Amino acid sequence: MLTRTEWRQTLRKARRDLTDEEQHQAARLLAETLTTLPELRGVRRVAGYLANDGEISLAPYLAHLHEQNVCTSLPVLHPVSGNQLLFLDYHATTxxxxxxFGISEPALDCQAIRLPQEHQALLMPLVGFDDKGNRLGMGGGFYDRTLANLAGLPRPxxxxxxxxxxxxxxSLPVMAWDVPLDMIVTPQQVLRCR
Structure with missing residues (x-):
């Protein structure tokens, strides 16, 4: 059984080794899948991310949401705590x-901050996943800390x-602080976890 660090190294290399054409095709297929998900029909606000380090790109799906007048947000490193995320409005002119970490994010604007619970869905990048719906992130714990208290909300x-x-x-090793996902989506499948 590999450690979480070994899984991260192996799976990050796998996604970085994809060609530009494979990345482009995967992003297009992912957008098609997300567009047809029943759980995302009628959403008013969705948080996404900008791809980095071989992550699958959400750019085609975010463009689709903008065309449908759905509000979108992106994660921003919290300027005070430094180990959590804020979500800020994202438009073509943001x-x-x-x-x-060298990742592009919206410039801090207090008027543009949106609470996680203001979103109907949060789309998060993964380093790895397994068939049980376990998620392996980059190891910083940003999403886990940010989302730790959402489960008790009436409409998370x-x-x-x-x-x-x-x-x-x-099979990925799971830690007590790992926030469980509702689903995992790849260009080839939708895995409903709960």
Whole structure:
């Protein structure tokens, strides 16, 4: 059984090794799948992310949401705590900055902050996943800390992990603080976890 660190190394390499054409095709297929998900019909606000380090791109799906006048948000590193995320409005004209990891994110604007529970769905990148719906992230715990208290809300957002099929693991080690997902979506499948 591989450790979480070993899984991260293996699965990050797998997604980084995909060609530009494979990445483009995967993003297009993922957008088609997300567009047809019954759970996402009629959403008013969705949080996504901008792909980095071989992550599957949400760009085609975010463009579709904008065409449908669905509000979108992106994660931003919390400027005070530094180990949690904020979600800020995202449009084609949103001013962007590079965070400390070199990832593009909306420039901080207090008027644009949206609470996680204001979203009907949060789309999160994965390093890896297994058939039991376990998610392996980059190891910083940003999503886990940010989403730890959502389960008790009357209407928590749908938590959806998105990944390339090559990021599937046989069985991932799970930690007590790992926030469970509602579903995992790849270009080839939808895995409903709860």
């Amino acid at each position: 001013p962007m900055v590079q965070n400390r 957002p749908l938590l959806i992990g998105v990944a390339h099929e090559c990021q599937r693991a046989d």
